[in-house]
Structures are given as structure tokens and as C-alpha cells.
Amino acid sequence: MDLQRFHEYFEKNREKHLQELFEFLSIPSISALSDHKQDIERAAQWLKNQMEQLNLENVSIDQTAGHPVVYGEWLHAEGKPTVLIYGHYDVQPVDPLHLWKTEPFKPEIIENKLYARGASDDKGQIFMHLKAIEALFSILGTLPVNVKFIYEGEEEIGSANLPSYIEENKDKLAADFILISDTNMYGPGKPAICYGLRGLTGLQIDVRGAKSDLHSGLYGGGVQNAIHALVAILDSFRDHTGKILVEGFYDDVRPLSNEERKAFADLQFNEEALKEELEVNELFGEEGYSYLERTWARPTLEINGIFGGFSGEGIKTVLPNEAGAKITCRLVPDQDPDKIIALIQNHIEKHTPKGVTVTVTKFDSGAPYLTPFDHPLIQTASKSYEKVYESPTAFTRGGGSIPIVATFDQILNIPVVLMGFGLSTENFHAPNEHFHLENFDKGLRVLCDYLCEVANLSL
Known part of the structure; x- marks a missing residue:
């Protein structure tokens, strides 16, 4: 597809999009604090309004035993795949407040980085999906694939009510795959697809x-x-x-394949630099495995x-x-x-x-998750990243856990594609959370390209 048309669209509408994102980030939708229940409702309503402006259909705020789920869909791409786009609009508390150099809910751009609670985790990234859909409608007059959105308000407190919501709405949420942007790139200018979580x-x-x-x-x-x-x-x-x-x-x-071990080795992770950063004289772990293998796949x-x-x-x-x-x-x-x-x-x-x-x-537990990294959905995502970033895509596993990913896998039994645009240095969950606008700009183009290319896959 011709990325230039999307580049021109996002460049023309950049200020408008950022002002809309500022509105979203200004809502203190802290799920952990009961004093912010009305703010959670405001954020859900804001998303509902955005979806309605995009002419999505069956847009709703679905109540749960906790905070609501926002849903919307567009299902008129006959014979094309259906993607379920997931994200969360709740954010972490802001304490300690005195360590912030900006006000957490008054977004501010400093050196092309957008500072605000939720800028990277996850409001900035879920907003990008809405704007990608806007651009596709504007430029193509339609969407290349069918889309369903499910944005929840409890991720930062464990998604306690989402599993039952998914179970009760399996038919409504049926899709060919799930797309999530709530993970990190491998580094500045280095895109990554996380295809597995412990x-x-x-x-x-x-x-x-x-x-x-x-x-x-x-x-x-x-x-x-x-x-x-x-x-x-x-x-x-x-x-x-x-x-x-x-x-x-x-x-x-499940043992690592030779292809996976090679992909990890090709990343050339610097263990010496890590030791210096952590101020330890030696790394430690299971013999016969590299640091990345130990922390991602063992x-x-x-x-x-x-x-x-x-x-x-x-x-x-x-x-x-x-x-x-x-x-x-x-x-x-x-x-x-x-x-x-x-x-x-x-x-x-x-x-x-x-x-x-x-x-x-x-204690509570969550299952591991893995999508084979040679899956067509993963490889297509890799190519979309590389078109925009002009850099090879890293195939990574996450050493941490996102339990709701395994829940989606177990209940809906469809692949999950984790296409993140954040960086590990962006202070999510900490004071001075921020989002590099370079990745905001490029990520929008990646998402548009990906949805267009997915339309050509037989899933």
C-alpha cells in the first residue's frame, strides 16, 4: 500500500489529534481509587463518543461488577478477517506527586515527548488505534478489515471482571485475532513484536x-x-x-526452537552493560541458557x-x-x-x-501465552513495522505476565498480536510517565499498513 497518503493525512491532522489526546489524558481515570469512579465513567464516555464519531456501530458502555467496558464494531468488510482491538483506559495512581516535573493530568510536550499519566500505558496507544481507523475511513472510504473494539477500565487493578465479561460475550467478541498495543519496542527506533508472555x-x-x-x-x-x-x-x-x-x-x-534461539542471539543483547547498570559482578541463572532465554522462555x-x-x-x-x-x-x-x-x-x-x-x-495466578513467531499475523506485523521504521523487527518474549492475554487465548481461542509502541524508559507506573511522539507518529502509519496487509491474509 502507499504509505505516503497516510503520512500526509497524519501530518495534516497532527495538532488536532494531539489536542484530542490531551483531552483524554486530562481525565484522571485511576481505577484503584474509589474517589475517581466518576472519572472512570467520564473516560468511558469519552471513548464512546470517539467511536460514535468514527461511525462505528453498536457502540456501548457495558457495565460490569466493577468498571465498565467500552465496545464498538464495524463489520462490513465481507470475506475479510475480523480483528478484535483490546486496550485499557484506566491508569495508575500518580504518587509520589512531588517527583513529577509536570502535572500528571495536564499533558505537556517537552522535547517531543508527551508527559502525562497514561501517555504510554495505555491511553496513548489505544488512542492510536482509533486514529488509524479514522485515517482508513478518510482515505479509503471504508475499512480493509472488520473491527471490534473492547476497551476496559480495570487492567491496572487486575482485570477482575473482564474474564466473566469475555465468557458471557463470546459470540459478540468472536474474531480472527486480537490486536493489543500495550507492550514495548526493543529500543529507540527498534520495533519489536512480543509473541509470548510468561x-x-x-x-x-x-x-x-x-x-x-x-x-x-x-x-x-x-x-x-x-x-x-x-x-x-x-x-x-x-x-x-x-x-x-x-x-x-x-x-x-515447551523447549525453545532453534529458530527462536537464533532470533534471540541475533538481538546481540549486551550482558556486560546490564551488569554495569545493575551494579552486580555476575549474572546468575539456569546453566545452558543466555540471559534473554532465561528471562523470556524459562x-x-x-x-x-x-x-x-x-x-x-x-x-x-x-x-x-x-x-x-x-x-x-x-x-x-x-x-x-x-x-x-x-x-x-x-x-x-x-x-x-x-x-x-x-x-x-x-495466590492468584495466570497462564503463559505463546503465538508461534512464524505465524502469518506476526510476520505481517513485522513487515509493517519495517516499512515505517526502516529497521529489522525484533521478535521478543515478555518475561512478565499480562494475565488477560492468556484469558483471551483460553476463552476465544484465537491468536493475539502484541504490537507495542512504548519504550521501557517511559516511566509507566512511575512519576513523569511520557510517550515519545516519534513512536506516536510512526505507530499510526504502522497500524494503518498492518490492517491493510492483514486484509490479504487467509486466516
Whole structure:
């Protein structure tokens, strides 16, 4: 397709689009704070108005047990694929306010970067999809594909009510694939497609010994110390190389293909620079894998916190009767969070020292997600990036988790394409969040090209 027409359209309408985005960013739609419930409603209404101005159909604000979902559709591209575009209009709280150099909800452009809460995560990026649709309508008079929008207001608080909404509206949300812009590029000027995300599961271990703390002079050496017992359990989880020793933990791990390992190696990740940045003398992890492979495509078991005993000033000569730890595991395809928890519980039972009892409490979990990076939808996205950025697209996996992606996969059973335009340096969730307008400008063209090219795929 001829990108020049889209370039001219976005250049002509840039100021208008930015003013509209300023309006959107000025709404303090903080989902975590009940005081902002009306602002959440305002943001939802703002999106509804935008969709109606685009002449989308069946536009609605759908109420949930929490914050609403905004929906809209256009389904007149007969015989062409249908894309479900997802994003979230809620934002994180702004504290600590004194660290902001601009006001969080008064957008300001400084050195071609747009500063505001939500600029990058995720209002700026979902706004781009609306403007891409606007440009396609304006230039082509129609859309090359069928589109459905689903924008939610609870992503920053865990999307608690979205799974039930998706389940109840499976027919309404039916599509050939899902398109999401809520991830990062590999670096400035370096586009990336994230084709996989690790899952997550967690638990708390509580160890209890005697009925109360005991005097170490009277009972030391004769009664089990809860902290010693906890340390023994925790030490049994991994060997000195970082290999996880829980029986069956790796059984379902899908290995990396040779093509994936080559794609990771081609990124030429600088481990020495990372060590310098983190101020560590050595990186650590499972033997036989690079840093990217360990953090993107291998599972983990990490101790996040330990508590118990006396930690105040000075010393207190006691045998603690209680101790605990919090643990999380990052999981990869095809690991099941419930199965992993069961394996860890069995391991704990086998390695619990005498003289204590152990209770395990499970936390929330999310499944891993993977779209094969040679999928036509992924490869087409790569080509659209490269046309605009004139740079090879990196194929990455996310070491973190976006549980709702796996939920979409499990309920709707369709591919998910993660085309992000943010940068990891843009302070999302932190003071001075910003969005590089270079990626705003180029991203609009990428999205238009992608939707036009997807129209030619047989899905």
C-alpha cells in the first residue's frame, strides 16, 4: 500500500489529534481509587463518543461488577478477517506527586515527548488505534478489515471482571485475532513484536513450631527453630546453579526452537552493560541458557520475601515459633499454574523438617501465552513495522505476565498480536510517565499498513 497518503493525512491532522489526546489524558481515570469512579465513567464516555464519531456501530458502555467496558464494531468488510482491538483506559495512581516535573493530568510536550499519566500505558496507544481507523475511513472510504473494539477500565487493578465479561460475550467478541498495543519496542527506533508472555503463580509458606517463642538458653538445641526449618525448605527448591529441584517442575516446559534461539542471539543483547547498570559482578541463572532465554522462555521459582523472629535493634535470644516466605513462579508454555502449585506442595511436604507444621496459601495466578513467531499475523506485523521504521523487527518474549492475554487465548481461542509502541524508559507506573511522539507518529502509519496487509491474509 502507499504509505505516503497516510503520512500526509497524519501530518495534516497532527495538532488536532494531539489536542484530542490531551483531552483524554486530562481525565484522571485511576481505577484503584474509589474517589475517581466518576472519572472512570467520564473516560468511558469519552471513548464512546470517539467511536460514535468514527461511525462505528453498536457502540456501548457495558457495565460490569466493577468498571465498565467500552465496545464498538464495524463489520462490513465481507470475506475479510475480523480483528478484535483490546486496550485499557484506566491508569495508575500518580504518587509520589512531588517527583513529577509536570502535572500528571495536564499533558505537556517537552522535547517531543508527551508527559502525562497514561501517555504510554495505555491511553496513548489505544488512542492510536482509533486514529488509524479514522485515517482508513478518510482515505479509503471504508475499512480493509472488520473491527471490534473492547476497551476496559480495570487492567491496572487486575482485570477482575473482564474474564466473566469475555465468557458471557463470546459470540459478540468472536474474531480472527486480537490486536493489543500495550507492550514495548526493543529500543529507540527498534520495533519489536512480543509473541509470548510468561505466566505467574504464587504462594505463601507459613511454618509453625512451638506454641510460642522460646528462650534459646532453656530450649535451644532441644526444640525445632521455625526459621531454621523454613530455611531448610527454601534451600531445597534450587541447586547452586539455579536449577529448580521440585520433582516434575520442568516436565511440561515447551523447549525453545532453534529458530527462536537464533532470533534471540541475533538481538546481540549486551550482558556486560546490564551488569554495569545493575551494579552486580555476575549474572546468575539456569546453566545452558543466555540471559534473554532465561528471562523470556524459562520458568523460575523466586523467593520474594521472608519473615519471622526478631529483627529490631540489638539481639533477642529466642527460638522463633513462626516463620514464613512468599514465593512466585514465572511459567512458560505449556506449564499449568495449578499443577505447579501441587508439585511445590508435594515438595514442601517431603522436605519439611521434624518438629514443625507447614501451611501453604495459594495466590492468584495466570497462564503463559505463546503465538508461534512464524505465524502469518506476526510476520505481517513485522513487515509493517519495517516499512515505517526502516529497521529489522525484533521478535521478543515478555518475561512478565499480562494475565488477560492468556484469558483471551483460553476463552476465544484465537491468536493475539502484541504490537507495542512504548519504550521501557517511559516511566509507566512511575512519576513523569511520557510517550515519545516519534513512536506516536510512526505507530499510526504502522497500524494503518498492518490492517491493510492483514486484509490479504487467509486466516
